[in-house]
Amino acid sequence: MTNRFVSLDTYDVRFPTSRALDGSDAMNPDPDYSAAYVVIRTDDGAGKAEQGEGHGFAFTIGRGNEVQTRAIEALAPYLVGRLVKEVLDDLGGLYRELVYDSQLRWLGPEKGVMHMAISAVVNALWDLKAKRAGLPLWRLLSSMPAEELVDLVDFRYLSDALTPQEALKLLRRGEDGREERIQTLLQRGYPAYATSPGWLGYDDAKLATLCREALDAGFTQIKLKVGADLEDDLRRMRIAREVCGPDVRIAVDANQRWDVGTAVDWVRALAPFDPWWVEEPTSPDDVVGHAEIARRIAPIPVATGEHVQNRVMFKQLLQLNALSFVQLDAARVAGVNENVAILLLAAKFGVPVCPHAGGVGLCELVQHLSMFDYVAVSRTMHDRVIEYVDHLHEHFTDPVRMDRGHYLAPLQPGFSSTMRAESRARYAFPDGPVWNTP
Amino acid sequence: MTNRFVSLDTYDVRFPTSRALDGSDAMNPDPDYSAAYVVIRTDDGAGKAEQGEGHGFAFTIGRGNEVQTRAIEALAPYLVGRLVKEVLDDLGGLYRELVYDSQLRWLGPEKGVMHMAISAVVNALWDLKAKRAGLPLWRLLSSMPAEELVDLVDFRYLSDALTPQEALKLLRRGEDGREERIQTLLQRGYPAYATSPGWLGYDDAKLATLCREALDAGFTQIKLKVGADLEDDLRRMRIAREVCGPDVRIAVDANQRWDVGTAVDWVRALAPFDPWWVEEPTSPDDVVGHAEIARRIAPIPVATGEHVQNRVMFKQLLQLNALSFVQLDAARVAGVNENVAILLLAAKFGVPVCPHAGGVGLCELVQHLSMFDYVAVSRTMHDRVIEYVDHLHEHFTDPVRMDRGHYLAPLQPGFSSTMRAESRARYAFPDGPVWNTP
Incomplete structure (x- = not known):
């Protein structure tokens, strides 16, 4: 219960897919499929990495993957040293904390490199949460009550199209069967x-x-x-x-x-x-x-x-x-x-x-x-x-x-x-x- | 005429404005006004830096300025080694080259950190061009014929609202007086x-x-x-x-x-x-x-x-x-x-x-x-x-x-x-x- 996040490590990984024109289209003639990859490590699960690590990544197509990687690194201070359980129990809160960091937000808001960095980190935390629950993510999500699912969402800027009450209704409807x-x-x-x-x-x-x-x-x-x-x-x-x-x-x-x-x-x-x-x-x-x-x-x-x-x-x-x-x-x-x-x-x-x-x-x-x-x-x-x-x-x-x-x-x-x-x-x-x- | 760009150097500059709540608003309670600053240097104007350097920056409000700086660095290969005159004579071309780099474009497209990086570099080149012309930028732009101004613009995705022909007409109207x-x-x-x-x-x-x-x-x-x-x-x-x-x-x-x-x-x-x-x-x-x-x-x-x-x-x-x-x-x-x-x-x-x-x-x-x-x-x-x-x-x-x-x-x-x-x-x-x- 007192386990903490100890590091957020990034990796610039690129596959030379442009050599065979795999993935070529009208705007992307020669992509090198790449991952700005992150491993979030905890002091839990010594010897059992699969329980103690969350993995995530942003996908890019080559050049600039180093920028994307650097952006993910900028999020390390938001996790390292914090209690694992506290963070994983409220991933809605962590997600909002990252998106609404008042200084980082200027770099978007909510778009491009910084937003994709948040994606990598949030997804890595979900990976860790699902591993700790012993479930594939889709089953973990499918086991959560409607109220908890609603709490994951940020409704800011959505309320003219979707309110928390409507979301709850949609999800309650989905509980049957x-x-x-x-x-x-x-x-x-x-x-x-x-x-x-x-x-x-x-x-x-x-x-x-x-x-x-x-x-x-x-x-x-x-x-x-x-x-x-x-x-x-x-x-x-x-x-x-x-x-x-x-x-x-x-x-x-x-x-x-x-x-x-x-x-x-x-x-x-x-x-x-x-x-x-x-x-x-x-x-x-x-x-x-x-x-x-x-x-x-x-x-x-x-x-x-x-x-x-x-x-x-x-x-x-x-x-x-x-x-x-x-x-x-x-x-x-x-x-x-x-x-x-x-x-x-x-x-x-x-x-x-x-x-x-x-x-x-x-x-x-x-x-x-x-x-x-x-x-x-x-x-x-x-x-x-x-x-x-x-x-x-x-x-x-x-x-x-x-x-x-x-x-x-x-x-x-x-x-x-x-x-x-x-x-x-x-x-x-x-x-x-x-x-x-x- | 054979001068070339020799370097693109970046600087992470931050002012501790949050200490006095200058710049505080409803979404930005404690900004540290910052510049991801770039100096583009040429082998021209030895001893006359003002003729041989272009200065530009992206503005941020603190955290993440290092990510923004790294993004600007990613653009160095598009300039270093190229002929200064050739680039400055066609800044429309250079701008489109940066925006449409097929791999970097994935990180936007045309938004957020990568786009602000392009802003810093494009503006630094305009600074250099104006310095070489011996004019403040507003006067340089105001001296350009309508056709040249139209060439600066990328009309992609605009044509349902503004065509090059309409732009030319607007600018020709502006030539009088x-x-x-x-x-x-x-x-x-x-x-x-x-x-x-x-x-x-x-x-x-x-x-x-x-x-x-x-x-x-x-x-x-x-x-x-x-x-x-x-x-x-x-x-x-x-x-x-x-x-x-x-x-x-x-x-x-x-x-x-x-x-x-x-x-x-x-x-x-x-x-x-x-x-x-x-x-x-x-x-x-x-x-x-x-x-x-x-x-x-x-x-x-x-x-x-x-x-x-x-x-x-x-x-x-x-x-x-x-x-x-x-x-x-x-x-x-x-x-x-x-x-x-x-x-x-x-x-x-x-x-x-x-x-x-x-x-x-x-x-x-x-x-x-x-x-x-x-x-x-x-x-x-x-x-x-x-x-x-x-x-x-x-x-x-x-x-x-x-x-x-x-x-x-x-x-x-x-x-x-x-x-x-x-x-x-x-x-x-x-x-x-x-x-x-x-």
Whole structure:
């Protein structure tokens, strides 16, 4: 009961994914998938690191990962020396303390590097809390009473769209049948869609092959990157549609490439190939622009979220009917706590949550959030899918497990956020062996 | 012509302003005004540092200034080794290169720590360019033809509100009478308003005294911080109105303290004291919320901008009629270039620009932007004022000069952004003497 946090250690870990154009899209031609990684250590669990450490990370795509790492370090004074139990018993309080630190707040507020740093730390604390409870995070969250879940949320700036009372009502509604839904997840898992076929840097033959492989693996939805060249997009969309047939859902993703007018014209040109959704048609900051695009390309739905900086932006996108799928990201907003708020907002507006994943470890994280959403908030998997990309899972100690296009429910205690120590060392930037081999 | 950039050096400079509650407001009770300061050095002007160095900074309020400093350092590789003339001849190009670096962009995009870092570097380059031209920045900008000014702007995500053609038209309109307006500025300066009386940490007697001093100094507008306690605000507003009389404009500033409903109720309660504008009533990210507040408290106008992260957010605030005064900040968006876009957006929508200032060196910077706005864009000073706070000017080599409530036009070459070397050393964090005296 008197255990304390003893250190917050960071690691700049980068994978040289740009060498094979994995992850290439219209705005990100050569990403090196990276993690600004944090281990929060306590004086508990000597010899049993899994009980005494919380692991988390912010995902970046290379340059600047050292800035992100430095930002996480800046949060060490808020934990080191404090009582572990006190902090973990009130993660809502800790999250608000970090977000409202009056000096750090100036660097956002609630956006960009500092907010992603808070995400890494908050998620690491949830990892530790779940490990200590002996539960995978989704089950820990699913075991919490509605009142406790409401306490996790910061309702500031939300009250014109969602009040604590409404949130409580939504969560109380979700208490019925929780155990049954947990069993469903344990048996069937949660549906996924495959992004790997559609990276912009892949040629037509590779696209067709990967589409076929995705169908064979049981996926019923894939995603194509678009937005660099319309002729290319039409050709690639035709190929994908031919391979997939009419019933498989094909989403397209422009990665913020367009202005409002261009988005409308481009999507209309792609319409004959029946895109399931259009993702990130323009700046993630442009809620008014998203609303205008959504209105003009209807009934083709708009999806966005991986770069949406916080719950205030999601609130507005929902208020303006600007999006039909909420693509929350596990490590861009302030971690589990802010994502609970986003799940509740989506439920209030009746919009399905289909998380962004891929990168480094994002699949590992978001599966917990979607499963919690199903058990305690939305209570349905209808039209809900988690993005799946088959990269870099081997570097985690509890990697996602896929079965016939579904994420199998994680069973190990924690947030599945722990990277193998060997990987952390091998891909350390700039001194790890991978970065020192010509 | 073959001179090159040789280094980009950063300095973590912090002033212990929290010790006197200077700068205290409802969200920032104890700021330590700080600069993540950058000096960009070239191999030009040996012995004449003023020709060979560009100075810039991001403003923060203390903790995290080391993160901001690290972010600026991350931009060194984009300059060091390059030809000075080539870069300075195309600052639009350099700005876009920094903003669209595909890997760094992930850390925003265009917001928070990384964007403020770009601001510091872009502004330092403008400082250097103006020094080399032998002109204060406002005069350099005012001497540029409309076509060159349009080239400074990034129109991506703006085209549904402002096209390059419209911008060109606005700027061509501004070419007539430029010289006359320059002479007006040289003679009369640019009107200011005083924020110093109204910090939340000051007691009633100090408030009344400072109001009187502001009037005596020639100010016709002051500002009060509000939002922590309604009874206090009503009492302080009454005192200020009594001292100032009915004709002096009294703006109020809530520093993001309220949700939408609270903002409306609170402002209505203050209405009998005739507030000139209500500043930052809620989250700077909430354009929909600002629009709702503006609609419900009309005719009391809404002002915002110091935390508005980029031109895309300003665009939406203007599209939704959510604000009546654009309070751009010199060092939060990506420097001069993005601020030219914001000035053009404001002109397009017919909204006055009244910049945010104060902090460390922000008054020194924004005076150049408002004067350029008057000469080349808006062509009027009607209802336009620059914020003025009388702190920390003594640390700059070309401090603002005030006369009867006006900023006098800067005359020295550059962006007035150069901090005295002694100050940089004395307030260096954590090793400077100021931080080592108990």
